[in-house]
Amino acid sequence: MKRLIPLILSTLAVPAAAQTQATPVAPASPRPAPRLVVAISVDQFSADLFAQYRNRYTDGLARLLGGAVFPSGYQSHAATETCPGHSTILTGNRPANTGIIANNWIDQRAGRPDKVVYCSEDERVAGSTHDSYTVSDIHLKVPTLGERMKAADPRSRVVSVAGKDRAAVMMGGHKADELWWWDGKTYVSYAGRAVPPVVQRTRDAVAALVARPQAALPLPGWCRGLDRPINVGGYTVGQGRFARDADDLRGFRASPAADAAVLAMAAGLIQDMRLGAGLATDLIAIGLSATDYVGHSFGTQGTEMCIQQAELDRAIGGFLDVLDASGVDYQLVLTADHGAHDMTERQVERAMPMETHIDPQANAKRVGAAIGRDLGIAGPVLLGSEGDIYLDRALTAAQRSRVLAEAVRRYAALPQVAAAYTAAQVAATPMPTSPPETWTLLERARASYDAERSGDLLVLLKPRVTTIERPGPGYVETHGSPWDYDRRVPILFWRKGRTGFEQPLSVETVDIVPTLGAVLGLRTPGVDGRCLDLDPGPADTCKF
Ligand SMILES: [Zn+2]
Numbered sequence: 357m358k359r360l361i362p363l364i365l366s367t368l369a370v371p372a373a374a375q376t377q378a379t380p381v382a383p384a385s386p387r388p389a390p391r392l393v394v395a396i397s398v399d400q401f402s403a404d405l406f407a408q409y410r411n412r413y414t415d416g417l418a419r420l421l422g423g424a425v426f427p428s429g430y431q432s433h434a435a436t437e438t439c440p441g442h443s444t445i446l447t448g449n450r451p452a453n454t455g456i457i458a459n460n461w462i463d464q465r466a467g468r469p470d471k472v473v474y475c476s477e478d479e480r481v482a483g484s485t486h487d488s489y490t491v492s493d494i495h496l497k498v499p500t501l502g503e504r505m506k507a508a509d510p511r512s513r514v515v516s517v518a519g520k521d522r523a524a525v526m527m528g529g530h531k532a533d534e535l536w537w538w539d540g541k542t543y544v545s546y547a548g549r550a551v552p553p554v555v556q557r558t559r560d561a562v563a564a565l566v567a568r569p570q571a572a573l574p575l576p577g578w579c580r581g582l583d584r585p586i587n588v589g590g591y592t593v594g595q596g597r598f599a600r601d602a603d604d605l606r607g608f609r610a611s612p613a614a615d616a617a618v619l620a621m622a623a624g625l626i627q628d629m630r631l632g633a634g635l636a637t638d639l640i641a642i643g644l645s646a647t648d649y650v651g652h653s654f655g656t657q658g659t660e661m662c663i664q665q666a667e668l669d670r671a672i673g674g675f676l677d678v679l680d681a682s683g684v685d686y687q688l689v690l691t692a693d694h695g696a697h698d699m700t701e702r703q704v705e706r707a708m709p710m711e712t713h714i715d716p717q718a719n720a721k722r723v724g725a726a727i728g729r730d731l732g733i734a735g736p737v738l739l740g741s742e743g744d745i746y747l748d749r750a751l752t753a754a755q756r757s758r759v760l761a762e763a764v765r766r767y768a769a770l771p772q773v774a775a776a777y778t779a780a781q782v783a784a785t786p787m788p789t790s791p792p793e794t795w796t797l798l799e800r801a802r803a804s805y806d807a808e809r810s811g812d813l814l815v816l817l818k819p820r821v822t823t824i825e826r827p828g829p830g831y832v833e834t835h836g837s838p839w840d841y842d843r844r845v846p847i848l849f850w851r852k853g854r855t856g857f858e859q860p861l862s863v864e865t866v867d868i869v870p871t872l873g874a875v876l877g878l879r880t881p882g883v884d885g886r887c888l889d890l891d892p893g894p895a896d897t898c899k900f
Contacts, residue, residue, distance in 0.1 A: 387895075389876045390687035390851060392632030393501070393639040394679070395868075397445055397523060398668065399438060399648035400835065402695025403427055403844035405656060409665045412578055416672025420690055423850030424890045425858040430792035431694050431845060432864050433803035434816065434838035435743065438648070439475035440804065441693025441865070442526035446500045446641060448869030448883030450803040452787065455497035456526060460486055461809045462739050464749040471739070476525040491521045491537070491546065493530045498882070500529030501869050502639045508878055509636040513629065517543075517622050518643025519614050523693070527641035534625060538614070538645070541605060543621065554624030562617050566608050572597035573612070579662035586658065586702045589827045594658035594702070606830065610649035612667030618644055619671050623678040632684030637876060644668070648696075655699035655833045685852065687875050691865055692845035699833035700822055714823050718770050718815070720745045727762050731755070738763060742823055743836070744811030760812060767815050774818045777801055779810060787884070791862045793840065800838040849890050851875075857892035874898050 410421060431441045433451050435458050443449075443456035451457050456475050463473045470485040476496075477489035484490045499507070502514030516528025516535045524537040534552065536543045542559050545551075551559075575583065575597060586594040600607035608614055622642045625631065631638040647664055654660035672690075679686055697703075700713055716722065724738030733755055739746040745763070747756050760778060767776035775797050788799040795803075801814050817823070819839045824831060835842040847863060849871070866885030873880035874887045874897050887898035 388685070389637055390685050391634075391637055392626070392679075392684050392686040393505075393637065393872055393876070394642070394686050394688040395446055395501075395527060395639065395872075396642045396644065396672070396688070396690040397442060397518075397527065398690065398692050399520070399523065399643065399645045400651045400694060400696045401647055401692035401845060402656075402697070402841060403429070403846055404695065404697070404841060405647075405661070405665070406846040409662075412576075412665065413669045415669045416674070416676050417669040417690075419673070419676060420688070420848040420850045422856040423688075423848055423854065424856060424888075424892075426847040426849075426863045426888070427858065428793075428860060428862045429691055429845045429847035429867075430843050430862055430864045431692075432788075432792035432795065432800065432843060432866070434797070434800040434814075435804040435836060436694035436838070436842035437836050438520065438693050439522040439526060442523045442643065443475075443496060444865045445691060445693065445868060446502065446527045446529070447496075447498045448501070448866050448873075448880055448885045449498045450787075450866055450884045452803050452805050453498055453884060454526075455495055455806050455809065457804050457806045457809050458744060459522065461744060462746045462811070463809070464739070464746065476522040491525060493525050493528075496526060496529065500527065501872055501880075502641070503529045503531050504869075504873070504878060504880060505637060505639060505876070506531055511634060511636040513631060513634060513638045514641075515622075515625050515629065515631065515639070516641040516643075517618055517625065518641075519609070519618050519645025520643060523643030523645060524641070527643060534629070536621065537643075538609070538618070540609070552625065552628060554628050555621060557624065558617060558621040561620070562608070562613075565613060565617075566605060567602055569602045570598065570600045570607075570611075570613075572599040573663050573667065575659055575663065576666050579659050579666070582657055582662050583659050586655070586699075586705065588699065588701045588832045591829065593654045593660070593832060596654055596658065596660040597663060598660070610646065610653045610830070612646055612664055612671065614646040614649070615644040615668055616671040616674075618642060619675040623675050626679065626682065626684075632682065632686060649830075651696050651833055653830045653832065655702055656696060657698045657702055680852075687872065688850045689847065689868055689872065690850075691847045691868065694835050695840075695842045695844055696833060696835040697820070697841040699827065700824075701827070701832070703820075712772070712821055713827075714742065714817065714821055714825055715770070715772055716825055718742060718767070718772060718817075720815075723763060723766055724748075727759055727766070731758060731762065733759070738813075740811060742815055742817070745813040745815060747812045756812075763813055767813070772817055772821045773815060775814075775816045777814045777816075779805075779807075779812050779814070782810070782814060783807060792843070792864055793862050797838055800843075849888075854890070855892050859888075863888055871897065874900050
């Protein structure tokens with residue numbers, strides 16, 4: 357217990373070692389099902405970041421490196437954002453089937469003035485907007501693994517906790533027993549849910565932490581090579597160590613302490629609910645969001661991300677200590693919702709001339725206005741900004757086809773644009789079945805396509821063109837592209853006593869559910885993924 361970080365200690369009611377050991381059900385076969393599934397998503401944990409730091413981990417992530425390591429997992433779809441990515445991890449389905457095509461999309465039929473719909477909101481609730489929303493699971497069209505486990509045995513319990521509502525909802529699904537997320541101020545759930553004591557303790561511990569100024573975190577020796585200032589739009593990043601003033605909630609969110617708090621709450625819920633010691637296998641999903649906020653705020657190649665990686669490793673180690681002390685046989689998987697690459701300014705300094713910000717001329721509002729002027733059509737003509745672009749529903753059928761043809765022509769002529777596809781083109785593309793790194797752009801777009809929610813036009817930018825027009829504090833780097841730096845993420849499986857191995861060939865995050873299903877002896881029909889054999893020997897995980 358000594359290694360546990362203070363936040364975990366202060367949040368747990370009883371040290372795990374002092375608790376009664378769980379009583380595992382007597383194994384009926386040489387390969388009994390685990391009693392608990394632990395699924396961790398590290399937001400924006402790209403395969404490149406994993407490759408950069410994997411030899412530096414000494415704690416929790418180092419342990420996972422001794423399991424089944426898939427360094428080239430793919431969030432295979434085009435729209436590599438947080439909500440679509442999380443929707444694939446525990447459903448086994450690509451966004452084309454989960455319905456979660458983006459973090460936000462436009463629904464011109466929405467019965468409110470704001471036609472932008474957020475992925476995990478219920479836009480039917482009076483007074484809500486896409487940025488002041490009521491959290492909901494209504495947009496997720498398929499069941500999660502937790503729901504499948506509950507359908508097979510209603511005694512299974514499902515818990516989901518995360519630093520973002522969209523991570524908690526997309527991994528927890530529709531029937532979670534406990535579902536908690538950070539709302540910018542504290543941890544909350546759906547209206548009317550009772551607050552478990554450990555959630556209240558986490559709230560109190562974090563409130564006390566945020567109320568005090570925080571000293572800089574130590575810089576590991578191996579981070580020193582990254583310690584240099586980079587000027588981004590008039591201010592400097594690259595040398596941060598997470599010192600912050602009292603009451604800096606945004607600073608807390610983009611710091612290692614935010615992940616430690618979510619892990620502490622998860623550990624406490626496992627203890628208090630005695631997850632893994634019930635009558636059926638339980639599941640906990642954990643969304644760690646700080647890596648994403650650190651990346652967006654500071655990029656991936658400064659001291660900030662280096663410290664974040666060291667602290668993430670340590671916090672996961674502390675969490676695994678609690679799990680071990682419980683005596684529960686757990687199957688763990690860790691992956692990410694998407695990747696990322698470093699920000700423009702540092703790339704330019706390192707002489708990578710392809711790197712650039714999006715030209716404002718590519719914004720749909722400008723393109724739409726120009727088309728409207730030339731064709732003599734009033735109104736916005738095009739809705740959206742980049743990516744999925746929508747034709748104004750007020751257009752007549754004749755106007756629609758003229759506007760669409762003109763928009764494709766204009767976008768295709770822009771130097772930063774890789775492709776401009778109509779919805780009909782994407783819809784006519786078969787869902788790809790080959791390895792994800794071989795997919796065409798159109799096939800990547802197909803895996804993100806939903807007939808009701810996708811744009812009438814999809815615009816994809818060339819590699820290394822960032823959608824950030826002008827960087828600002830907290831937003832210097834982003835992701836969301838169809839390119840592999842945003843698609844590739846690690847997938848790590850770990851279970852006590854299992855022999856580890858590494859499989860370098862590409863796999864997909866949608867493979868996680870059929871694989872965990874096989875480990876649990878649970879059939880998972882209707883998924884896009886395939887079962888991965890986690891056994892390096894002659895036995896085959898997938899034959900059950
Ligand atoms: Zn994300």
